[in-house]
Amino acid sequence: LGTPPNSAIHKYMNAKKVPQLFVATGATKWNDPKHFPWTMGWQPNYQSETQIYAKYIMKMMPNAKIAVLYQNDDYGKDYLKGLTDGLGAKGKSMIVMEESYETSEPTIDNHIVKLKSTGADVFINITTPKFAAQAIKKIAEIDWKPTHFLNNVSASVGSVIKPAGYENSQDIVSAAYLKDASDPSWNDDPGMKEFYAFMKKDFPEGNVLDGGTVVGYGAARTLVEVLTKCGDNLTRANIMKQAASLKDFKPGVLLPGIAINTSPTDFAPISQLQLIRFKGEKWERFGDIISADVGG
Template structure:
């Protein structure tokens, strides 16, 4: 098995000296669970560094670089981050194996931003039975917002059903007579987007959606699905795929001259890992949605948050591709986690990790679009619920319209 293991050095004498300099009262109030000490916080992570979703592996690498940056500056509250990241190849059985290893052998305090709906679904019950936080999972499935039944699991990005409803709102307004063909991954990830689209279209879903095709991640190519969908006469193509297949879909649609309005889900809208490989000329007019700033958008040229991100990429992660939107995702979610850890102070128990994660008030990372804020509560485990539509023009995404809430009541 291919295993990507990134351990960041822990517990320096300097960090301990800083800690020792704090008051005796503060020292007396320190509370730890497994994975936390006076000098270190051990964090687990699972990423598809190989396999069909390997394009997302850069998220884990960005996080590792960010934690190293934090450690070099003295850590969080005087503690260094020991970040342990394993490869599961986007295979749920491997995810289970790696989660058990992280919790039972490595004894991490929690698992952070593990990627993918099927992989996270495979460890959902295990993490909650063990009462170990499964925090800010890197998937937008709606199921992560269920604090009543799964109080140890929380999402981060906008959920897929919300995003699907946003596209439905757009279509009902701009193309009410659309004939929609849907390609979706045959798992909870793909089905969540499809449900959101249908819920948003309401009574018109049955007449507007004229074709649905699902694909398996084990398929080497989805070209045959694209050919069949074009044959239906659809004039809107709703593309719910991961990056490898999204690039294939864009190229194949252009190759067979399918001129349908192409709506591409946010998680595959990366300029670096999808649009550029598919070809700028093939991607004109594609519509997607975003909640994060885009490094190619000139309006952020003098934005302090974007400047900080670009400085991080140049200094701390020079091997990374700043055009890959996954680097901004990794950057933003890590900043959110650091806020949680700051709020925890010296109470580094698993229970307090979840308590503080559920107590984020109007928090903004440096890379969220203006108007979008992170809010959580004991009854709301969906940190980000807003998006803004964007269209691909020339060599970049161009935002349009207002920030839209994808909440059922939004």
């Protein structure tokens, strides 16, 4: 899990020709079959996500003043690059402050206060769950009311929104590719019924509401599909070959209209997202499924 641990073994895995499949991070670099043919991500990449936010801001809030908080590592910088690329030449001047934080910091409260002082009316929140919950709480505490974009990494109701407080989280915008296990509207959905049954039987102590559980299940279902397609030819080379030839595979937990597709030149299994807005105690989808084309 995470960009730094996978980056640490990235070259080693490829030198030793070990399939490093469905890496749990959205860094763009996992989609580089030419230089790293043994590594493949799973979730939509970070640059795709912030490019989609940028498109939305340019269309709906062309005069926005944007403040950005990002984690000072590959993960945070990837998201930031997607945002600046998406805003383009004109849009870059819309960013009034880019503020980074270190994961070793106990709290990011001082960064939030600093960003509010810029007078920004749009806040791009590129943080991991612990810091995302802190940011949501602090924004409410200091009565800052920007349009708040929260990266998908921290959009989990169970691990971020609920601890931060539903009342503090209203109208936050994010992007989704997975069904939200906390949303009762999926209760009769065949794919989610399989997920709930799996959790009850095989992982009863797990938190069904945690987005991470849904990701893990979706990645595991994808791996089962790859191994099934391998048949009895379970060589490393064939495992990578099958992983790179998935066509419209739906592991049951992806939103309607989103499917997994890979090819020998495209190691980004999921490249579609839908914008969501937090209302009441759940995320509501709005707009169309948006495809982002960001290469490795």
